[in-house]
Amino acid sequence: MAGRAGVSQATVSLVLRDRWRGRVSPARAEAVRAAARELGYRPNEAARALRLGRGRTVLVVVPALTNEFFARMHAGAVRVAEEDDVGVVLYNSPLGSGPARDPFVSAGAAVDGVLASSMAADALTTLSDGGLPLVMLDSAPGGRAAATVNFDIGAATRHVSRHLLDLGHRRFAHIAADVDSWTFRERARVLAEELAAVPGARLLATCRAPIALPGGVLAAEQALAPRAGSRPTALVCDDDLLAVGACKAARRLGLRVPEDVSVTGFDDLTLAVAVEPELTTVHLPGEELGARGMRALLAVLRGERPGTTVLPATLVRRGSTARPPAA
Amino acid sequence: MAGRAGVSQATVSLVLRDRWRGRVSPARAEAVRAAARELGYRPNEAARALRLGRGRTVLVVVPALTNEFFARMHAGAVRVAEEDDVGVVLYNSPLGSGPARDPFVSAGAAVDGVLASSMAADALTTLSDGGLPLVMLDSAPGGRAAATVNFDIGAATRHVSRHLLDLGHRRFAHIAADVDSWTFRERARVLAEELAAVPGARLLATCRAPIALPGGVLAAEQALAPRAGSRPTALVCDDDLLAVGACKAARRLGLRVPEDVSVTGFDDLTLAVAVEPELTTVHLPGEELGARGMRALLAVLRGERPGTTVLPATLVRRGSTARPPAA
DNA sequence: CTGAAAGCGCTTACAG
DNA sequence: CTGAAAGCGCTTACAG
Numbered sequence: 001m002a003g004r005a006g007v008s009q010a011t012v013s014l015v016l017r018d019r020w021r022g023r024v025s026p027a028r029a030e031a032v033r034a035a036a037r038e039l040g041y042r043p044n045e046a047a048r049a050l051r052l053g054r055g056r057t058v059l060v061v062v063p064a065l066t067n068e069f070f071a072r073m074h075a076g077a078v079r080v081a082e083e084d085d086v087g088v089v090l091y092n093s094p095l096g097s098g099p100a101r102d103p104f105v106s107a108g109a110a111v112d113g114v115l116a117s118s119m120a121a122d123a124l125t126t127l128s129d130g131g132l133p134l135v136m137l138d139s140a141p142g143g144r145a146a147a148t149v150n151f152d153i154g155a156a157t158r159h160v161s162r163h164l165l166d167l168g169h170r171r172f173a174h175i176a177a178d179v180d181s182w183t184f185r186e187r188a189r190v191l192a193e194e195l196a197a198v199p200g201a202r203l204l205a206t207c208r209a210p211i212a213l214p215g216g217v218l219a220a221e222q223a224l225a226p227r228a229g230s231r232p233t234a235l236v237c238d239d240d241l242l243a244v245g246a247c248k249a250a251r252r253l254g255l256r257v258p259e260d261v262s263v264t265g266f267d268d269l270t271l272a273v274a275v276e277p278e279l280t281t282v283h284l285p286g287e288e289l290g291a292r293g294m295r296a297l298l299a300v301l302r303g304e305r306p307g308t309t310v311l312p313a314t315l316v317r318r319g320s321t322a323r324p325p326a327a
Numbered sequence: 328m329a330g331r332a333g334v335s336q337a338t339v340s341l342v343l344r345d346r347w348r349g350r351v352s353p354a355r356a357e358a359v360r361a362a363a364r365e366l367g368y369r370p371n372e373a374a375r376a377l378r379l380g381r382g383r384t385v386l387v388v389v390p391a392l393t394n395e396f397f398a399r400m401h402a403g404a405v406r407v408a409e410e411d412d413v414g415v416v417l418y419n420s421p422l423g424s425g426p427a428r429d430p431f432v433s434a435g436a437a438v439d440g441v442l443a444s445s446m447a448a449d450a451l452t453t454l455s456d457g458g459l460p461l462v463m464l465d466s467a468p469g470g471r472a473a474a475t476v477n478f479d480i481g482a483a484t485r486h487v488s489r490h491l492l493d494l495g496h497r498r499f500a501h502i503a504a505d506v507d508s509w510t511f512r513e514r515a516r517v518l519a520e521e522l523a524a525v526p527g528a529r530l531l532a533t534c535r536a537p538i539a540l541p542g543g544v545l546a547a548e549q550a551l552a553p554r555a556g557s558r559p560t561a562l563v564c565d566d567d568l569l570a571v572g573a574c575k576a577a578r579r580l581g582l583r584v585p586e587d588v589s590v591t592g593f594d595d596l597t598l599a600v601a602v603e604p605e606l607t608t609v610h611l612p613g614e615e616l617g618a619r620g621m622r623a624l625l626a627v628l629r630g631e632r633p634g635t636t637v638l639p640a641t642l643v644r645r646g647s648t649a650r651p652p653a654a
Numbered sequence: 655c656t657g658a659a660a661g662c663g664c665t666t667a668c669a670g
Numbered sequence: 671c672t673g674a675a676a677g678c679g680c681t682t683a684c685a686g
Contacts, residue, residue, distance in 0.1 A: 008657045013681055025655060040458075047679035049373035050662050066398040075393055078419060089416055092405060131367075213601060244601045251603070274540060274571045275602055276578070335673045340665055352671060374663035377678050 007032060016043060057087040058297060059132075060290075061116040065092060067211070068269045069286045073117055073137065076290030084298055086112075113297050117289070118181055135297040137289055140182035147296040147306040149289060153186045156282045156313035160264050161194035163280070163315060164234045169262060169324050170201045173223035173232035175216060175242045178208040184238055187266070191236055204232045209242060216245020217252075224253055224261070233261055233324035240265035240272045243279055247320065258322035268316055277319030284313050334359060343370060384414040385624060386459075387617075388443040392419060394538070395596045396613045400444055400464065403617030411625055413439075440624050444616070445508055462624040464616055467509035474623040474633045476616060480513045483609045483640035487591050488521035490607070490642060491561045496589060496651050497528045500550035500559035502543060502569045505535040511565055514593070518563060531559050536569060543572020544579075551580055551588065560588055560651035567592035567599045570606055574647065585649035595643055604646030611640050 007028060014020040015032040024032075035041070049056070060077050062070040074090065081088045089111065117137035136145040138153075164172070174191055177184045188206065195201040207223045209215030216237065223232060223246075235250075237243035243265030247257045255261050257277060265272060265281035272279035288311060296306040334355060341347040342359040351359075362368070376383070387404050389397040401417065408415045416438065444464035463472040465480075491499070501518055504511045515533070522528040534550045536542030543564065550559060550573075562577075564570035570592030574584045582588050584604060592599060592608035599606035615638060623633040 009680075010657065010659095010682080011655095017681085019681095023655065028655085044377065044679050046373050046376035047662090048681080050371065050377050050664085050678090051680045051682085053662070065392060066395060066402055068393060068395065071393040071398055075419070078417075087416060089414060090405075092402070213597060241597070241601075248601075248603070270540060270568070271598060271601055274568075274575075274598055276575070336664075337666080337673065338671095344665085346665095350671065355671085371663050374678090375665080377662090377680085378664045378666085380678070 012036075056085065057089060057111055058113045058115060058294075058301075059089050059091055059111045061091045061114060061119070063092070063118060065090070068271075069267050069284065070117060072286030073290035073293075076287035076292075077115055077294040078290075079287075080291045080294035080298070086298065113301050115290075115293050115297050117293070118183055133297065133300045135293050135300060137293045138183050141308050146300040147308065149293045149296055149309045149311065151183075151284055151289065151311050151313040153183055153313065154190050156266075156284075156315065157187050157190035158194055159315040160236060160282060161191055163317065164236070164262060164264065164321065165194070165198055165201060167262065167321060167323050169234040170198075171230055171232045171324075172201070172203050172234045172236060173220075174203060174206040175219045175223060175235055175237040175246055176206050176208045177238040177242065178210045178215070187238055204230060209245075211239045211241055213241055213245045213248070216242035217249045218245075220246035220249035221253065224250060224255065234321075235261060235263045237263065237265050240267045240269045240279055240281055243281065243320070244271055244275050247275065247277075247279075258320050260325055262321040262324070264321060272316075272318070280318045280321040281316055282313050283316050285311060339363075383412065384416060384438055385440045385442060385621075385628075386416050386418055386438045388418045388441060388446070390419070390445060392417070395598075396594050396611065397444060399613030400617035400620075403614035403619075404442055404621040405617075406614075407618045407621035407625070413625065440628050442617075442620050442624050444620070445510055460624065460627045462620050462627060464620045465510050468635050473627040474635065476620045476623055476636045476638065478510075478611055478616065478638050478640040480510055480640065481517050483593075483611075483642065484514045484517035485521055486642040487563060487609060488518055490644065491563070491589060491591070491648065492521070492525055492528060494589065494648060494650050496561040497525075498557055498559045498651075499528070499530050499561045499563060500547075501530060501533040502546045502550060502562055502564040502573055503533050503535045504565040504569065505537045505542070514565055531557060536572075538566045538568055540568055540572045540575070543569035544576045545572075547573035547576035548580065551577060551582065561648075562588060562590045564590060564592050567594045567596045567606055567608055570608065570647070571598055571602050574602065574604075574606075585647050587652055589648040589651070591648060599643075599645070607645045607648040608643055609640050610643050612638060 011024055011028060012032055014024055015029045016036060020029050058081065060074060062074060065071055065074060078088050111132060113133040115135050115137065119139060134145045135147045135149065137149050138151060139148060141148045141150065172195060174188060176188060192203060195203050205223045207219035209219035219242065220235060223235060235246045237246055243263050246263050250257050250261050257263055265279045266284065268281050268283035272281050292309055292311065296309065299306045338351055338355060339359055341351055342356045343363060347356050385408065387401060389401060392398055392401060405415050438459060440460040442462050442464065446466060461472050462474045462476065464476050465478060466475060468475045468477065499522060501515060503515060519530060522530050532550045534546035536546035546569065547562060550562060562573045564573055570590050573590050577584050577588050577590070584590055592606045593611065595608045595610035599608050619636055619638065623636065626633045
């Protein structure tokens with residue numbers, strides 16, 4: 001490339017990285033750019049990374065990209081990374097367990113930092129060993145993370161609980177995600193807290209299920225099974241997939257949603273408005289979470305200390321909740 | 328690292344890359360491994376890529392990862408890549424248009440090959456300029472691609488058409504994806520062909536919409552709008568999202584699915600079994616598509632010529648199709 | 655304003 | 671069996 005334009009390597013580098021002003025004559029700069037264009041010259045990223053000692057690349061770790069929520073979060077993170085010309089490599093850590101392989105090996109790239117979302121507690125530990133700048137999303141604040149970006153899960157769970165309590169519900173069941181992570185522990189904690197504050201309100205059952213349709217069906221069937229005189233009238237689900245499963249279960253048991261049983265979800269996936277009745281759920285802006293998280297990681301990489309950010313999570317009232325049956 | 332273990336750089340490289348047999352004494356090899364473990368030594372991937380002239384990294388290009396189908400395909404591709412210790416960088420090319428930015432820049436990594444799925448025709452052109460080994464998924468065979476992996480879209484569309492024709496449907500509408508790509512052109516072509524072969528069968532309308540719920544609703548409302556005496560009794564949709572939207576539209580118009588109107592989808596997303604009635608749709612094994620595609624790309628990278636693979640796509644009959652109303 | 659040179663951390667012939 | 675050396679393609683002081 002340098003030979004072709006009749007200038008030195010240094011000049012090429014200066015011009016192409018736009019650091020030439022005052023160091024290379026405008027005429028030469030233009031000549032270099034023209035030659036680069038003509039040759040379709042593409043600087044070798046590996047050499048650049050080697051020389052610079054960093055890759056302008058970050059690792060994004062998500063439990064499962066086939067979950068729409070994480071796909072959104074990833075999209076937000078990538079959008080922000082691109083603005084800064086930072087590459088993103090993805091590592092899929094299976095939900096609820098530590099990374100099966102060393103993510104830094106499988107990434108196959110020099111990684112400057114890590115953005116990890118909704119990790120289970122033990123997965124987090126494995127990740128911390130990397131020694132790289134780490135930003136955690138939707139996770140317990142503190143720990144080794146240089147910064148954390150969370151939703152206000154507490155407030156969201158309070159809104160869900162109060163919405164159902166205000167409608168008159170007193171008998172609840174929690175269809176819980178079978179994942180040991182901060183976000184789900186928080187939901188269980190606040191739900192229990194809110195119900196405890198209202199005389200007569202009771203949590204009749206907590207049924208755990210993996211986050212998927214069949215899991216939700218099974219767990220809800222269990223929760224709605226006839227028991228000593230009282231069946232829950234409200235099913236609080238940790239995820240829209242579980243909620244949709246719960247609706248299916250209710251229908252199979254001959255119960256109508258929302259006339260006989262109210263169901264709430266979490267996430268506000270496309271799914272939530274695909275089913276009928278549409279799901280009352282908590283809107284979690286995943287794209288925004290990813291974008292904020294990436295912004296925080298980029299800040300950490302620049303040496304700043306962005307700390308903890310909390311994003312609002314809003315209750316969206318739709319058709320799957322109503323007053324409990326008169327009985 | 329070399330200094331620490333008291334051996335040369337070369338020895339370290341040989342041992343860690345497992346090329347030491349017959350060249351380094353077993354005792355030394357073990358010493359090197361021990362030192363590496365103790366120091367938490369991680370070979371610099373950038374240097375390795377520079378020296379080797381390749382990154383052991385491939386670029387996967389998908390229109391949108393927030394679409395479950397592409398997320399599955401990506402998962403399959405990554406699974407296979409990991410087996411070979413090949414890294415995957417992702418490029419999100421907006422549906423229906425060429426990449427907004429140079430994917431090779433935004434990847435920020437040395438890329439050895441490209442795996443691209445369901446690209447619109449013009450996006451493909453941009454991609455071809457890369458000059459890298461290219462494997463296309465779910466796309467027109469031929470072109471610059473070294474290999475292609477496709478679903479048998481023709482057979483699948485024939486199955487859908489015959490299923491509806493066999494049920495007695497004669498008045499059809501096509502809710503088509505508003506994307507100019509091989510897979511969708513193929514569906515339109517075969518549907519027209521099948522209907523032409525049956526006397527009395529007619530395609531009353533083709534309504535286009537972006538692949539999303541609201542688009543499906545709008546397009547189906549249009550398709551079902553009262554027109555000169557005849558309304559379609561079967562809606563063939565290019566995607567499950569469109570099909571779910573079509574079901575919603577039908578219900579809003581006071582029509583029952585499947586009693587008054589039958590609806591079919593494509594993809595077999597989670598969505599398909601979330602709604603009620605569950606969707607009759609074409610199961611497209613996306614994970615398998617991604618896995619086969621990556622296998623083909625890896626073969627191309629080894630200098631083989633894998634050619635074209637066609638994966639079966641099967642019709643799944645569920646609740647959204649039935650005999651047309653007696654009228 | 656411009657070029658020659660050093661060096662980032664690896665891998666791979668090559669010489670001992 | 672082992673080590674010294676070259677070189678991958680960049681960027682950045684440094685000397686002219």
